[in-house]
Amino acid sequence: MELNVKDLSVSLGGTPIVNGISLQVREKKFVGLLGPNGCGKSTLLKSIYKVIKPDAGQAHLSDTDLLKSSPKAVARKMGVVGQFNDLSFDFTVREMVAMGRTPHKKLLDSDNAEDSRIVDEAVRKVGLEPYASRSYLTLSGGEKQRVILARSLAQQPQFLVLDEPTNHLDVKYQLQILNIVRSLDIGVLAALHDLSLAAKYCDYLYLIKKGRVVAHGVPKAVLTRERIAEVFEVDCEIYEIPVTGGLGIAYLSAHERDAAGQT
């Protein structure tokens, strides 16, 4: 499945938030959306997964026109892990994960043995087996986040949209979630805040500022000192991680930069 977004614009409360963004997620690629708070990442993702109606533009998942298709038709192909996952009603962890099967069922269909197997597997994959009977509302933020990912896994999506999926998670679970997502071997579009994790996991990045794409490319091309200063207004030094050869980012204060005798 390939995601193609073209010239997408969204206004909220009369204010333009997303200004003509085009992007592409090629077959089985993990693509990151990076940008400061309020730059429009969630708004863009929400218009792709049909929570917000854009003013203009197009969004296709392979042959499916996302803007014209029904939410259920989109949910058969696309899983979503949103930013806020609060609920008013209480369900057990297993019941929450089982909701991932809904797009594949007809009204009043009950779960069959295959659904049950898929749900158990999803609960196991995120390490929540001991929590299966626990009430969702009693879980910590990080545990809730893993339940929501498990629900998406139970959906057996062919494409995944993630809005800050590692929010609330300690470092072990940040890595676990991103490793699970990578191992699915499907297309992924994820808004991320941690630039080092984005460099480690993403095949391709889009850097967003004030609702526009200011750079896109492979992590090494996008995550430069100059770009990071321009978009996030912080100074940093980019280096090669000795063990992996990957991209490391060290953030510097003005004092540290002065002490290093560099500009």
Ligand SMILES: Nc1ncnc2c1ncn2[C@@H]1O[C@H](COP(=O)(O)OP(=O)(O)OP(=O)(O)O)[C@@H](O)[C@H]1O
């Ligand atoms: N209903 C609304 N009416 C007006 N403005 C809104 C509305 N919803 C969101 N916004 C504004 O749109 C802008 C973009 O919000 P969005 O959530 O897309 O940013 P983001 O890049 O995901 O930020 P973050 O990294 O903080 O999650 C913000 O300035 C936000 O205040």
